[in-house]
Amino acid sequence: MTLTHDLFVARLTLTDFRNHANLDLSLDSRPVCLFGANGAGKTNILEALTMLAPGRGLRSATPLELARDGGEGRAQLWVVSSRVLNDGEETVIGVGAERTPEGGVKRNTRRDGAPATASDLAEAARMTWLTPAMDRLWSGPAGDRRRFFDRLTLSRASQHGQAAASYERAMRERQRLLSERIFDDAWLRGLEREMSAHGAAIAAARVETLERLQSVIDARPDGAFPKAILALEGPLESRFERGAKSADVEEDFAELLHDMRHRDAGAGRALDGPHRSDLKARHAAKNMDADQCSTGEQKALLLGLTLAQARALANDPGAGASLILIDEAAAHLDSVRRAALFDELLANPGQAWLTGTDESLFEAFGRRAQIFEVRDGRVHVA
Ligand SMILES: Nc1ncnc2c1ncn2[C@@H]1O[C@H](COP(=O)(O)OP(=O)(O)OP(=O)(O)O)[C@@H](O)[C@H]1O
Ligand SMILES: [Mg+2]
Structure with missing residues (x-):
């Protein structure tokens, strides 16, 4: 056929x-x-x-x-x-x-x-891609998993890339002011507003991607590829997962950024926010964290996730x-x-x-x- x-x-x-x-x-x-x-x-x-x-x-x-x-x-x-x-x-x-x-x-x-x-x-x-370099995705740095997941989100929600770029831009500008010790409240407040609006949009889009993926994964019996239990670790994402409203998440994040100015100035970077979130996966049948699974199992988890992503996109009237x-x-x-x-x-x-x-x-x-x-x-x- x-x-x-x-x-x-x-x-x-x-x-x-x-x-x-x-x-x-x-x-x-x-x-x-x-x-x-x-x-x-x-x-x-x-x-x-x-x-x-x-x-x-x-x-x-x-x-x-x-x-x-x-x-x-x-x-x-x-x-x-x-x-x-x-x-x-x-x-x-x-x-x-x-x-x-x-x-x-x-x-x-x-x-x-x-x-x-x-x-x-x-x-x-x-499109979604997998390469041998991604075999260590589960045990490697959080940034790789975050980028991987953001690509998945981008293929579902094409405005996700724009939100990420705007967030980064505001974050860099804020950091520049902080590192030059320019504590101009109105200026910083404006940038923090931008970061919180885009940050909340980023986190919300990730949470939606995860929910769609998880429901596609859960809808199938166990097959050749192990089922994963996915979770996003990030302060904004966890608020959305608990059903918080976007306006509240935004408000609280702007306040947090305000309170963190001096610490972020000292650290040389924003210590908190969706730019630091992580994706976690558990091998459902073994009830084991992905990074503790064998190389082959980790690969199989990733393949399962890639296939689930394609199914989730195909089911999504806004994607295809x-x-x-x-x-x-x-x-x-x-x-x-x-x-x-x-x-x-x-x-x-x-x-x-x-x-x-x-x-x-x-x-x-x-x-x-x-x-x-x-x-x-x-x-x-x-
Ligand atoms: N800018 C470039 N110009 C010309 N050749 C390049 C350039 N960049 C990479 N290459 C060469 O392309 C060749 C093919 O690379 P590629 O990774 O596609 O091989 P492959 O068929 O996937 O091999 P493998 O089975 O080892 O994965 C390599 O020999 C590499 O040196
Ligand atoms: Mg090759």
Whole structure:
């Protein structure tokens, strides 16, 4: 049976992106499997796709790092262009970077020929990705989990990125005043008002994301991927979880920031707020914190969460189908779990993109996937 997918990349072209001088892939909606030797350029292709989402992509690279070595001297550093089909409707998304006459680097983002904002991108091609670098997400620093969760939130609520940027801006400005010992009450109060308004919006959006995710997770019986019990740790988030009103959360946070001025001045940063929140997960069946689980279990939890996120987006009338990108899809998975993963990906209304070193990893797909070999920055139909 061939399933059709509501959202898929029908064409992807890369120009001078990492080790790909010119890549042009025409695709149908089936999962895209990329195999090839180490260093062939598989992850680079997934990274290129993630440039179509807001942010700096799956390696957090700078625009200059993405430019192909050997392509120096050109004004246009690199381009990633795609034709995306969503419920039969076509969108062309192009992202690139070019040198400015002043010697800087400028990123360009276009959707159907017109300049696009981060929200435009977030809506045009929703996606979630997993990489081997995220295997340590549960035991690594809180900031990584927070960023991961904010990406999940952004793909559901495209204004989340704007709120985060505004919050950061106000926080930096407040910190500058505090570090210069400019205790100008009206000025600080204005910035703290901004921080509390955006901070409350950020926390509320995270809590809603978590609730939607958790209900999707809870709605399913235990399967190949362990169920997680999620929790957000943060002063604003916990208020929302207990049902507080946004105006009250905002008010109290503004007051807290006011009271913390001297401590924040001494610390050199705002000690409290949604910029310090953390995401916790427990392995439900084992009743164990994710960071105490085995490497394979941690990975399985993360895969379960990624699949749940795609289901939550698909169920959400304000969102929709999303692409799922999994780098080194088979790492840590036994053949039963791998087959279960493939079934889940085939059922997802968004196209899946997978990489692996060996073609045989994708055997269980049979003809239900399109398989390509990546060799020396070129792609061959397998
Ligand atoms: N800016 C760049 N210009 C040219 N080549 C680059 C650039 N950045 C990275 N590369 C090269 O791209 C190659 C492919 O990298 P990539 O991570 O995509 O490999 P891969 O196929 O995923 O391999 P693995 O199986 O080891 O994960 C690497 O050899 C790397 O050195
Ligand atoms: Mg790789």
